[in-house]
Amino acid sequence: MDVRVADEKDMHILEALSGDMELQRRIEEYFAPVDPSIILETVFLILEDEGEVVGKAELVIGEGEEEHLGYIRGVVIREDFRGQGGATTLMEEAERIAKEKGIRVLDLHVYADNEAALNLYQGLGFQTYHRELHMRKEI
Numbered sequence: 001m002d003v004r005v006a007d008e009k010d011m012h013i014l015e016a017l018s019g020d021m022e023l024q025r026r027i028e029e030y031f032a033p034v035d036p037s038i039i040l041e042t043v044f045l046i047l048e049d050e051g052e053v054v055g056k057a058e059l060v061i062g063e064g065e066e067e068h069l070g071y072i073r074g075v076v077i078r079e080d081f082r083g084q085g086g087a088t089t090l091m092e093e094a095e096r097i098a099k100e101k102g103i104r105v106l107d108l109h110v111y112a113d114n115e116a117a118l119n120l121y122q123g124l125g126f127q128t129y130h131r132e133l134h135m136r137k138e139i
């Protein structure tokens with residue numbers, strides 16, 4: 001499987017892949033240390049298998065207090081291609097590009113019960129940085 005940076009022609013396939021992740025996307029944007037208002041650049045990465053798009057990830061670069069920050073979001077692999085190292089390949093390429101751009105810290109959010117994603121990120125060296133609880137009271 002190969003990773004490449006997406007262009008405009010890929011937008012429909014990116015949307016199709018991300019459909020079920022829109023809620024997560026909005027949550028991430030809200031809580032992300034990379035405030036959407038100070039996003040400098042987004043790199044869409046596409047994973048292909050024999051020319052077919054089978055996954056995607058986004059690397060967002062934003063202005064931090066002291067240095068530029070990298071934020072990973074929207075990692076998704078087509079269901080029938082999961083468990084074959086695709087997300088790992090995408091993440092490694094995102095990290096390589098981030099480093100090339102001078103980024104020294106990568107952040108991401110993941111639901112605590114998303115075992116596959118948690119294992120993926122932990123395996124790549126990500127560690128829990130901050131915990132918070134979503135609380136609610138019916139009134």
Ligand SMILES: CC(C)(COP(=O)(O)OP(=O)(O)OC[C@H]1O[C@@H](n2cnc3c(N)ncnc32)[C@H](O)[C@@H]1OP(=O)(O)O)[C@@H](O)C(=O)NCCC(=O)NCCS
Nearest residue numbers: 075076077082083084085086087088110115116117119120
């Ligand atoms: C999470 C996701 C991106 C993983 O993609 P993937 O290509 O299957 O991941 P990889 O094959 O690169 O696996 C890397 C590691 O992740 C973990 N992993 C992957 N699938 C797993 C599963 N079903 N259960 C437990 N761990 C899993 C393993 O530790 C694996 O390492 P290993 O192969 O050495 O055991 C994919 O399951 C997906 O698209 N899920 C839906 C979208 C999503 O939740 N995205 C993350 C949002 S934060």
